Amino acid sequence: MMKNLKFYTLFISLAFILFGLTAQAQNERKFVRQGNKLYEQALADTTKQDTASYNKAEIAYRRAIEKRPDDLKWNFNLGDALYKQQKFDQAQSTFEDIAQKSTDKAEKARAYHNIGNSLLMQKKLDESIEAYKEALRNNPADLDSKYNLLYAMNLKKQQEQQQKNQDKNQDQNKDQDKNKDQNKDQQDQNKDQNKDQNKDQNKDQQDQNKNQDQQNKDQQKKDQQNQNKDQQQNQQQQQQQQKISKENAERLLQALQNDEEKIQEKVKKAQAAKAQQRQTDKDW
Incomplete structure (x- = not known):
C-alpha cells in the first residue's frame, strides 16, 4: 500500500533560467538537466526500481548544488532522488531544510508532504501524521496531503489494534501461565498429600502388621503353653494309670x-x- 502514497516531484525547466547568466551558471544548469533526465528515465521504467539511475541523478544534483547550495528547487530534486533510493532519513533531512528556509506556503506544503512520506516509510507514524497536518496548515486545499494523512491515521489505528490484540494475547498467556502454575502447585500439593497419606497408610499398615505379629506370637505362646499343659496332664494321667x-x-x-x-x-x-x-x- 505504500506505493499508493502521493509524492511531489519538482524539476527545473528552462523557463526558470534567466538570461544573462555566466558560463558557470550554464555548467550548473547542465548538471541539473542531466539529473532531471536520469530521474525521468528511472521514473518511466515501472518494471523495476532503477536505483542506479536515481543515484546518478543524485550525483548530478549535488554537483549543481555545490555551486548554488541555497537553490531550494535543486535541493527539492535532490530530496526526490534520495527518497527514490530509499534513503528516507537523508530525504527527510533535505526536505526539512527546505521547509525551514522557504517563505512560499505552497513550497513549504510540498516539503512537509514529502517529510511525512519519508517519516512514514521509516514507520514513524505519529511524526508523519504531524508532518501531513503541517502541510495542510500551509495549503488546506492539498488533496494529496489529506489522502496521505488519512492513510497514516488508518495505519496507526491498525497498529494500535494489533498492539491491543497482542497485549490481550499476552494477558491471556499470563493467565494461562498463572493457571499452569496453580495447577502445578495443586499437583504438587496433591502429590505431597498423597505422599503423606501413603506414609500414614504405610505406618498404619506397619503398626497393624506389628500388632498382628505380636498377636500371632502371643497366640503361639499361648498355644505352646496349652500344649505343654496338655502334655503334662497326659504324663500325669499316664503316671497315675x-x-x-x-x-x-x-x-x-x-x-x-x-x-x-x-x-x-x-x-x-x-x-x-x-x-x-x-x-x-x-x-x-
Whole structure:
C-alpha cells in the first residue's frame, strides 16, 4: 500500500533560467538537466526500481548544488532522488531544510508532504501524521496531503489494534501461565498429600502388621503353653494309670497267693484226712 502514497516531484525547466547568466551558471544548469533526465528515465521504467539511475541523478544534483547550495528547487530534486533510493532519513533531512528556509506556503506544503512520506516509510507514524497536518496548515486545499494523512491515521489505528490484540494475547498467556502454575502447585500439593497419606497408610499398615505379629506370637505362646499343659496332664494321667495298674497287679498277685495258700491248705487237709483213713483201714 505504500506505493499508493502521493509524492511531489519538482524539476527545473528552462523557463526558470534567466538570461544573462555566466558560463558557470550554464555548467550548473547542465548538471541539473542531466539529473532531471536520469530521474525521468528511472521514473518511466515501472518494471523495476532503477536505483542506479536515481543515484546518478543524485550525483548530478549535488554537483549543481555545490555551486548554488541555497537553490531550494535543486535541493527539492535532490530530496526526490534520495527518497527514490530509499534513503528516507537523508530525504527527510533535505526536505526539512527546505521547509525551514522557504517563505512560499505552497513550497513549504510540498516539503512537509514529502517529510511525512519519508517519516512514514521509516514507520514513524505519529511524526508523519504531524508532518501531513503541517502541510495542510500551509495549503488546506492539498488533496494529496489529506489522502496521505488519512492513510497514516488508518495505519496507526491498525497498529494500535494489533498492539491491543497482542497485549490481550499476552494477558491471556499470563493467565494461562498463572493457571499452569496453580495447577502445578495443586499437583504438587496433591502429590505431597498423597505422599503423606501413603506414609500414614504405610505406618498404619506397619503398626497393624506389628500388632498382628505380636498377636500371632502371643497366640503361639499361648498355644505352646496349652500344649505343654496338655502334655503334662497326659504324663500325669499316664503316671497315675501306671501306678493304678501296678497296685492292681500287686493286689491280684496277693489275691492269687492267698488263693494258692488256701488251696494248698485244703490239699494238705485232704491229704491228712486221706492218710488217717488209710491208717484206720490197716487197724481193721
